[in-house]
Amino acid sequence: MNLAPRIQEIHPFRVMELLARARALQAQGHDIIHLEVGEPDFPTPAPVLEAAQRFFVEHGGHVPYTPTAGLPALREAIADYYARRFGVTVSPERILVTTGASAALTLILAAATHPGDGWLIPDPGYPCNRHLVRTFEGQTHSIPVDAADNFQPTVAHVEQLWRANTRGLMLATPSNPTGTVLTLAQIAALAEAVRARGGLLIVDEIYQGLNYDGEACTALSVAPDAFIINSFSKYFGMTGWRLGWLVAPEGWAPHLEKLAQHLYICAPTPAQYAALAALSEDTRPLLEARREQLLRRRNVFAKALFSSGLILDAPPQGAFYLYADAAPFTDDTQQLAADLLEQAHVACTPGIDFGEHRTQTRLRFAYATDEARLQEAAERIARVLQSR
Amino acid sequence: MNLAPRIQEIHPFRVMELLARARALQAQGHDIIHLEVGEPDFPTPAPVLEAAQRFFVEHGGHVPYTPTAGLPALREAIADYYARRFGVTVSPERILVTTGASAALTLILAAATHPGDGWLIPDPGYPCNRHLVRTFEGQTHSIPVDAADNFQPTVAHVEQLWRANTRGLMLATPSNPTGTVLTLAQIAALAEAVRARGGLLIVDEIYQGLNYDGEACTALSVAPDAFIINSFSKYFGMTGWRLGWLVAPEGWAPHLEKLAQHLYICAPTPAQYAALAALSEDTRPLLEARREQLLRRRNVFAKALFSSGLILDAPPQGAFYLYADAAPFTDDTQQLAADLLEQAHVACTPGIDFGEHRTQTRLRFAYATDEARLQEAAERIARVLQSR
Numbered sequence: 131m132n133l134a135p136r137i138q139e140i141h142p143f144r145v146m147e148l149l150a151r152a153r154a155l156q157a158q159g160h161d162i163i164h165l166e167v168g169e170p171d172f173p174t175p176a177p178v179l180e181a182a183q184r185f186f187v188e189h190g191g192h193v194p195y196t197p198t199a200g201l202p203a204l205r206e207a208i209a210d211y212y213a214r215r216f217g218v219t220v221s222p223e224r225i226l227v228t229t230g231a232s233a234a235l236t237l238i239l240a241a242a243t244h245p246g247d248g249w250l251i252p253d254p255g256y257p258c259n260r261h262l263v264r265t266f267e268g269q270t271h272s273i274p275v276d277a278a279d280n281f282q283p284t285v286a287h288v289e290q291l292w293r294a295n296t297r298g299l300m301l302a303t304p305s306n307p308t309g310t311v312l313t314l315a316q317i318a319a320l321a322e323a324v325r326a327r328g329g330l331l332i333v334d335e336i337y338q339g340l341n342y343d344g345e346a347c348t349a350l351s352v353a354p355d356a357f358i359i360n361s362f363s364k365y366f367g368m369t370g371w372r373l374g375w376l377v378a379p380e381g382w383a384p385h386l387e388k389l390a391q392h393l394y395i396c397a398p399t400p401a402q403y404a405a406l407a408a409l410s411e412d413t414r415p416l417l418e419a420r421r422e423q424l425l426r427r428r429n430v431f432a433k434a435l436f437s438s439g440l441i442l443d444a445p446p447q448g449a450f451y452l453y454a455d456a457a458p459f460t461d462d463t464q465q466l467a468a469d470l471l472e473q474a475h476v477a478c479t480p481g482i483d484f485g486e487h488r489t490q491t492r493l494r495f496a497y498a499t500d501e502a503r504l505q506e507a508a509e510r511i512a513r514v515l516q517s518r
Numbered sequence: 519m520n521l522a523p524r525i526q527e528i529h530p531f532r533v534m535e536l537l538a539r540a541r542a543l544q545a546q547g548h549d550i551i552h553l554e555v556g557e558p559d560f561p562t563p564a565p566v567l568e569a570a571q572r573f574f575v576e577h578g579g580h581v582p583y584t585p586t587a588g589l590p591a592l593r594e595a596i597a598d599y600y601a602r603r604f605g606v607t608v609s610p611e612r613i614l615v616t617t618g619a620s621a622a623l624t625l626i627l628a629a630a631t632h633p634g635d636g637w638l639i640p641d642p643g644y645p646c647n648r649h650l651v652r653t654f655e656g657q658t659h660s661i662p663v664d665a666a667d668n669f670q671p672t673v674a675h676v677e678q679l680w681r682a683n684t685r686g687l688m689l690a691t692p693s694n695p696t697g698t699v700l701t702l703a704q705i706a707a708l709a710e711a712v713r714a715r716g717g718l719l720i721v722d723e724i725y726q727g728l729n730y731d732g733e734a735c736t737a738l739s740v741a742p743d744a745f746i747i748n749s750f751s752k753y754f755g756m757t758g759w760r761l762g763w764l765v766a767p768e769g770w771a772p773h774l775e776k777l778a779q780h781l782y783i784c785a786p787t788p789a790q791y792a793a794l795a796a797l798s799e800d801t802r803p804l805l806e807a808r809r810e811q812l813l814r815r816r817n818v819f820a821k822a823l824f825s826s827g828l829i830l831d832a833p834p835q836g837a838f839y840l841y842a843d844a845a846p847f848t849d850d851t852q853q854l855a856a857d858l859l860e861q862a863h864v865a866c867t868p869g870i871d872f873g874e875h876r877t878q879t880r881l882r883f884a885y886a887t888d889e890a891r892l893q894e895a896a897e898r899i900a901r902v903l904q905s906r
Contacts, residue, residue: 131769134654137629142776173579182788183571191561193758229617229760232782240653241525245633258780265628265781266522267655370581370787372617372760381519388530392646393653394620398786399758400570 140261145479148467152477163499163507166477168306169369170424170450170498174404175416178368181407182400196396199387200227200375204402207409208375214411218350224378226386227405229397231336231361231374235262236393237386238357238376242330243268247297252283253485254453254492256306256334260485271296274487277443281308281453282316288323298330301349304337304448307484307494311341311447314352321353331356336374337449339365339417342425344447355379362401364449365417366408371401424450427497427504434508435495439515450498453481457491459515467493474510528649533867536855540865551887551895554865556694557757558812558838558886562792563804566756569795570788584784587775588615588763592790595797596763602799606738612766614774617785619724619749619762623650624781625774626745626764630718631656635685640671641873642841642880644694644722648873659684662875665831669696669841670704676711686718689737692725692836695872695882699729699835702740709741719744724762725837727753727805730813732835743767750789752837753805754796759789812838815885815892822896823883827903838886841869845879847903855881862898 145166156162173179186193199205205222212218228234235258243249245267251259253272260270271291275281288299299320303312312320317333324331333349333356340346349356361374378386390396407413432442432452441455460466464480470493471477481492497504533554544550561567574581587593593610600606616622623646631637633655639647641660648658659679663669676687687708691700700708705721712719721737721744728734737744749762766774778784795801820830820840829843848854852868859865869880885892 131773132630132632133773134629134632136654137773137777140776140780143779146779167583169582173577174581176579179574179579183574186567186571189561191564191567193562193756194557195555195757229786230783232780236781241522242520244520244522245655261780265777266524267633368581369583370784372782372784372786385519385521385525388528389525389653391531391534392528392620392649393624394760395618396758396760398617398760398789400788401786 136265136267139264143257144464144483148471148477152471155471155475160475163476163503163510165495165497165499165507166479167498168496170367170420171500172367172420174371175367175408175413177407177410177413177416178366178404182404185400185403193399196399196402198391198394198396199383200225200397201402204406207406211409212348212350216348216351218348220350220377224380224383226376226378226383226390227397227402228374228376228390229394230363230372231334231359232258233394233397234359234374234376235259237389238332238359239263239266239268240389241382241385242297244297246295248293248295249297250283250288250291250299252281252302252305253487254281254307254481254489255485256302257483257485259300268297272485272487276488280310280444281305282310282312283320285319285323288320292327296327296329298332299324300332300334302334304340306337306449307451307479308444308453309446309449309451310444311344314347317349318352321349321356325355332359333357334359336361337364340421340424340450341448342428343445350377362405362408365421366405367417367420368401368405368408371398371404373397373401373405424497427501430501431495431497431504431508434505435511438508438512440493450496452495452497454493454495455491456493459518461490463491463493470511470514474514476507476510524653524655527652531645532852532871536859536865540859543859543863548863551864551891551898553883553885553887553895554867555886556884558755558808559888560755560808562759563755563796563801565795565798565801565804566754566792570792573788573791581787584787584790586779586782586784587771588613588785589790592794595794599797600736600738604736604739606736608738608765612768612771614764614766614771614778615785615790616762616764616778617782618751618760619722619747620646621782621785622747622762622764623647625777626720626747627651627654627656628777629770629773630685632685634683636681636683637685638671638676638679638687640669640690640693641875642669642695642869642877643873644690645871645873647688656685660873660875664876668698668832669693670698670700671708673707673711676708680715684715684717686720687712688720688722690722692728694725694837695839695867696832696841697834697837697839698832699732702735705737706740709737709744713743720747721745722747724749725752728809728812728838729836730816731833738765750793750796753809754793755805755808756789756793756796759786759792761785761789761793812885815889818889819883819885819892819896822893823899826896826900828881828899838884840883840885842881842883843879844881847906849878851879851881858899858902862902864895864898
């Protein structure tokens, strides 16, 4: 087959095998609690679904391509959202609507990464980041992050790890898999450190709005020269619709748009019309009610998991993940995750899916299911751990 | 900004400027006839739209991610379609559902192209092909195709142009921008020539079904080892839904799926449920009625355009494009296209958007609007040409 080297060096998610096994067990009639997938169990918000339906009716079933950069009305609505919610002015010209946040990241990395360039990326972190860097012939410069730093990079990391070929820094706040957040002051300091080195800053804000211990914020408030990645999947509850956006620094958008013409043509049209309603102030109370529900889930599950003996050593302030340390029980959480599935019928994700830095003792749990099930899951996990 | 070289070498579609000017003229109240965009004026087929609506209702508004390779039922339905319509057996395991044909092409080129590899690509051809090759650090080896060869590559081309670093051959049938098709015998011979050189064959069949002078076919009938790219956009009338698929040779699908996990997560979920109805036999008569309507448009427009003095030197047997030669009038069709827009209020695409081989005298017209408008467009064009 003679696969390209980029493919040989990209790993599949380990959790996929586990998911397949979970489905097999489920098919045999077992009651599996799914805490492995990054997708809440909420339906599409009703106003969003209604907006899609209205689009079909009002356009007589015509579902044409949109401009590559997105519906002008949606780009403006996103700009309005930044102004209204965060008090930040962004020109709609700098906003590109994309096929999920994945496409936003792809466009930015393709446009900015010269072959051989390095990107500073936190480890653990969202695995696609390093795989996309590799796809465009770049290199990952890992930043080992620990609980002591809230699993987020610091200026000291940038100073120590920046190399001659480093192109920039990638941040995620709230982070996957840890749920930790950066303050605006921290982002400002990191942005300055990157700027001083002539580098680029990419900030993944796809969990923006799912904040539990403080207000949501945007890096644009302190780093107007950063690339911002965002999504309608998480806070806005639109995973399967595949819609996200990016905000590009001044001057970059036309280049990203040119590439998007060839890579995507445009983002899905029904999703774009639906998303107009997602950004409306009328939808906000519903989204906030969901956020509060996730907050209650977090509190219930964190407490229950603590009783099981797993260690939660950094406050999970956002997203819907707990990144627990199972060091008292094992240094092979890939095996532990398999055991938890077989013996407790609870599916979770082994740490190694998120990087190489002390990930072998870690498990990620997505608290994206209801409180009773979370309680039940923690009890089942405790029974397995106590029997070891 | 220090853009990556790959971006600097990718050209935007020239027609985009023309389209912007067309919209400006339209906003001033001028009656513009659009023959530049590759998108018929049909709405989504009613059964397809109904299937999407049914999905929303039956799933209580839940629109989750699907498996990365696509809904199992849709992969099976595509396999059934190959069996029923073309008498070809394809395992659903070899089929990946993708976010438009663009994503299918991206996955294949990313997985198969080592940096520096060359791909034989017909010139003129779909411009994204060479830009995607460049995106993954490959090179385009252009095959200059002319009317004498029906604007399609021949075995002689492969023999003459194959180099040490050539990775494979890309074909498109029916072709964009020429609408010409390859016979199964021609495809078989080309496949054998590529196979003999240890290369890969990619066949773009996104206009499959929009055939006017013979039955639709698939390269899989004669080249089961080819990569096939297809789409729900054209024959199935689902452009803005962004859905396509690929068929991978034995052994490749798991590697493509791994990359798709990181690049896309999955194709849009509503589109996948809608597409189940697109493939149904019940929908076929409606799609065939549309095909017949396009055939009538082709015949009307080809005749009318012939009267204007433009030359049609290869039979446009499929898709919905006429690739006309304006050599009697100009060797600068970028200027002529601009003049036709200003003076005739007809928008079409200059040949240079499709390559460099004798494209400066060419214009592409999409006959994707109704017969009366096509007749009117041809008359307006004739008046401008006759006044030169």
